[in-house]
Structure formats: structure tokens, C-alpha cells
Amino acid sequence: MAGGTPASARIGVAPRRPAAPLVRAVPYGDILAFAASVGLILIFSGSWGAILTDYGKKSADFLRNGYYPGYLLALALVASRPSAAALAVLRSPLLIGLLLLTAASFFWSIAPDLTLRRFPALAFTTLAGVALAARWRWRTLAEIIAVSMAVMAVASFLLGALLPDMGRMQELFPGAWRGLWLEKNGLGNTMVMGVGAMLAAGAMVPERRRLWFALSAVPLALIVLSTSKTALIVLVLSLASMAFVGLVKAGPLRAVIVTWLAVVGVIAAALLITTRSELFFDLLGKDATLTGRTEIWAGAIQQMADHPWRGFGYGAVWDDPNLTGPKAWIGHRANFTPANAHSGWLEIYLGLGLGGVILFAAWLLQVWGQSLWAAYTSPSAWLLMPMMTSYTVTMLSESISMNWHDLRWILFVALALKLALGETSTAAGRVQTPPSPRPTR
Numbered sequence: 001m002a003g004g005t006p007a008s009a010r011i012g013v014a015p016r017r018p019a020a021p022l023v024r025a026v027p028y029g030d031i032l033a034f035a036a037s038v039g040l041i042l043i044f045s046g047s048w049g050a051i052l053t054d055y056g057k058k059s060a061d062f063l064r065n066g067y068y069p070g071y072l073l074a075l076a077l078v079a080s081r082p083s084a085a086a087l088a089v090l091r092s093p094l095l096i097g098l099l100l101l102t103a104a105s106f107f108w109s110i111a112p113d114l115t116l117r118r119f120p121a122l123a124f125t126t127l128a129g130v131a132l133a134a135r136w137r138w139r140t141l142a143e144i145i146a147v148s149m150a151v152m153a154v155a156s157f158l159l160g161a162l163l164p165d166m167g168r169m170q171e172l173f174p175g176a177w178r179g180l181w182l183e184k185n186g187l188g189n190t191m192v193m194g195v196g197a198m199l200a201a202g203a204m205v206p207e208r209r210r211l212w213f214a215l216s217a218v219p220l221a222l223i224v225l226s227t228s229k230t231a232l233i234v235l236v237l238s239l240a241s242m243a244f245v246g247l248v249k250a251g252p253l254r255a256v257i258v259t260w261l262a263v264v265g266v267i268a269a270a271l272l273i274t275t276r277s278e279l280f281f282d283l284l285g286k287d288a289t290l291t292g293r294t295e296i297w298a299g300a301i302q303q304m305a306d307h308p309w310r311g312f313g314y315g316a317v318w319d320d321p322n323l324t325g326p327k328a329w330i331g332h333r334a335n336f337t338p339a340n341a342h343s344g345w346l347e348i349y350l351g352l353g354l355g356g357v358i359l360f361a362a363w364l365l366q367v368w369g370q371s372l373w374a375a376y377t378s379p380s381a382w383l384l385m386p387m388m389t390s391y392t393v394t395m396l397s398e399s400i401s402m403n404w405h406d407l408r409w410i411l412f413v414a415l416a417l418k419l420a421l422g423e424t425s426t427a428a429g430r431v432q433t434p435p436s437p438r439p440t441r
Contacts, residue, residue, distance in 0.1 A: 033080060033135060034144060036073045040128055041148035043070035045190065045407045047155075047180040055166065056182050064121075067405050070126045077131035084134035084421065088097060091420035094363035095413070097404065099123065101352055101359065102314045106181075109313020111320050118315035121404035130414025138380040139204040141418065145411065146201035149194030153218040154181050156187060160225065178226035187222060188231025189394060193411070194219035196238050196386030201274055203242075203382040234393050243386035245375045255376065294344045299333030300326075300346050304353075311353035316403070317341075326350070344395030348402060360401065363416065364376060364392070370419045380418075387415055 042048075044067065053060045063102035078085045089096065102119055109115040116215070156179025159167030169176045169184060176184040195216050223231050247258040303326040309427050312326055318340055320327050331337040341347045348356045371388050375381040389432060395401050400408045 001066070002264070022089070023098055029080070033077060034140070036077060037132060037135065037144045038071040038148050038151070040070055040077070040131070040282050041145065041391075041407060041410070042151060043067060044125065044128060044405060045148070045152060046405065047152050050180055050182045055178075058327075059225060062155075067121070067124075070128060072132045074124060074128040076134050078127060081134045085130050087419040088130055088133050088421040092363075092417055094359055094366065095126070095136060095416070098352075098356065099126065101356055102402070105313045105316075105352055106313060108310050109316045110322070110325060111313060114316045114319055115313045118404050119389070122314070122402065125404050125406065125409055126413050129410040130417055133417035138383065138418065139201075140385045141414065142201040142204050143192075143208075145197040146215075149190070150215050150354060151221060151402050153191060153194050156191075156222055160222075163226055167357070173227065176227045177222060179222060179226075184226040185228050185230065186220040188226040188228030189234070189398070190388075190407075191219035191222045191226070192231050192235045192238060192390050193387065193408075195223070195235060196242070197383070199239075200254070200383040200386060201241060203222060204379050230394075230397070234390050237393055238386040238389045241389040242382065245381045245385050248375050249381075279328060280411040295334035296330060296338050296342055297346055299330035300341055300350055302333065303329055307353070309353045309355055311349065311351045311356065314351045314402075317350050340399040342397055342398055342399060344401030347399040351402075365420060367412075368392070368414045371415075374419070382417055385418075387411060 039060075044320055046063075048066065049060065049063050051058070052058075052063065052066075099122075102122060106112050106115045106119070132144070136144065156167065156177070160177040161167070165178060167179055168174075169178050173184055177187060178184050180188040181187045181190070198212045198216035198219070202209040205212070209305070213407040221317070223235055244258060244262055248255045298311065312320075316328050318338070327337070341350055345357065348360050368388060370380065374384055391400070391408055400406060401411050
């Protein structure tokens, strides 16, 4: 009846509620935070440095100023979710121990001024990883990394295709694509992470699966064009780790079989590297010294013989001007002056001693254990496994552990702390609780 009580109310039937919208509006705060997170990754990737220095022809001293906006973005993201950030850190005591040891190394550093300057840079770099872990859920974090990698991949491809004098190497390895980086290995190593992130985003966000799977062809092509054999090996291992996740999630029987095969494969690979190292080097396309790396490693270990537990102080070795310091002796042993230890493990050993190596090894093993468990229990394994594989393998021959202003350290911290925090928060950082059941009559 017009103007009267609805019929449904007269007969005691609850009125039908309007249907919820099919697409929920994204709050502006989350859009800004997403953009800030992508910007943070792009800043700490350092991909802008090569162009600003005309690919190494100009001084790079001013580049450190370019990371300050990344500091501000990290602070802003942490400030938006301070309780989640604090909880993530508190649940990571091994990271706290590493940072405290790094700060304490000032007191025995051979260059305390360098350690004093570089520890805050490491702290802010680590804070960027904390911010990503505290602010986002797994699927959003995967897309943030994938978007960032897509920007760098497309820009690198355009440089190589349209401006070959910039995007391709002109010396050492003429014609090898380097994109936004100084040399081909920088491009190759970053694009390995790009392939993993885009495939993970496709697996974790089905509504955009075709987009991410199609875009992954760009970093894949760049790896081939870079001619970086190390990056190609790491890519194969990263893809194998994703295949492991897919087979494990395909059913209990397949999970048992592939787990057994993975254990056998890892043991066989370790034996091959140990007993037939020349085959391994041939596969990498390197000589038995790994392009002089083994001489650097031998010199570094020799320098640490007198004080294995202390190290020389964080960030102090490779810019030490002392002609009788460890850098000079390592260079004498290697017959050239290295810029770093070319090993993440040795870099920690030189800076923090065995205490730092033990703390980092314990943390890495913990994160690997959680990542493997996620392969059986959580979709997050699609992102965790390729990223952890890439990081762990690359740090064997590259100094990427606990580096200030290093994207790979940020992503490792973000994944580790996200595992510690768990999927306990929404994109807005609030604890997610199941909806209350609607009362029925």
C-alpha cells in the first residue's frame, strides 16, 4: 500500500538488504602507500645511478643523496602502521642481534668514521624492508615488487632497443645488454628477481594472471640479452623452486615424491660442486678462480686469522686508505684491488667476525625453514621460494648481505619479517577477524 508499512514488515519477514558492490573502492591512503612502496623499491634499486653518472664516466659521490627520499618513504610507511612494524621487529630477534653487533663494531672498527656513517644507512635500508612487511599482505607485496620490476624492465628494454649506446655495453662485453645498470650482471641479477616476482604475482592474484605472465617475458628476454651466465643459472634454479611449489601443492602423493627428489637433487649438486668443481665452473663459463674471486677469498680468510671473532668493522675494509690494512693485503694476494669481497658470507665475516656469520646463518636457516613450510601450507611460497633461491645463490659470489642502499637486502628483510609477522593484518594494517554470522529468524 502506498505510504503504508511494507508488506514484508507486516508479515514479519526481514527486508532484503541491498546487494554489496562487486568492486570495493580502494582508499586513497592505500593508493598513496602503494605508490610510495613502488617508489621506495625503485629508489633503492639504484637503477637511476648509471644514467646520472653517464654510465660511470662521471663521479658517483653525489648519488648517496638520491637515497634520502627513500629514507622518508620508509619512515612514512612505518609511521602509518607503527604497531605492526614494531611487532615484526620484535619477532625477529636475530635481526636485532645483527644490527646491535653492527653498531657495536664501531668500537673496534679500523675506520670508525666509515662505520659510523654507514650504520645509519644500513638501518634505514633495513627499515624499508620493515615498512614493506608491516604495511602489506602477501599478494599485495608480490604485486608491488612486480610493478617495480616491470618499470625497470620496460625502461631497460627501451634503452637497449632505442639507445644502444646507453643500454648496451660498449667495452669489456660489447653488445651485451645492460639497460639501466653499469654492466650486464647488474641487469641480469635484477631481472631474475623480476621474473620470479611477476610469476608469483600471477599465481597469487588470479584476476591479473594473464597480465603478469605476459609481462614476465620482458625480464626473461633481458636476461638472455644480457648474456649473463650467472643470472641464467640463478633463473633456472629460481624457476625450479617455483616448480617445486607447484608440484607440492598438486596433492599429497606428489608432495612426497617431489620432496624426496628435491633432497636427492640438492645432495647430488653439493657433491658435484665439491668433487667435480671444474664441471661447475664450465657451466658458469668461468675459470677455476671464478674470475679472481678465489684469490680474494683466500686473502680475506688469511687476514681474519688473527681476530676471527671481531672483524674489521662494518663497512670499513674496502674504503680504508691504509697501505698496510686488510684491503691492501687482500689486493696483494689477488694481484688487483677488489671493490668488495665478492661473497656475502665473507663480507659479513670481514665486517663483523664469526659472531655476525653465526647470527646471519641462523636467521637465513630460519627463513628458509619457514619458506619451505609455506610451500606446503601457504600461497606466499610462490613469492618466497624464487626470491630466497635467488638471494641465497647470488650471495655465494656477490656481496649482497647486509648492504646499505641495496634492494636485495630490503626484499630479504621484507620477506623474513613478513614471515615473522604472519598474515595477521589487512592492507590497511588492522587485525582481520572473521565476520559475525548474520542472525536468522
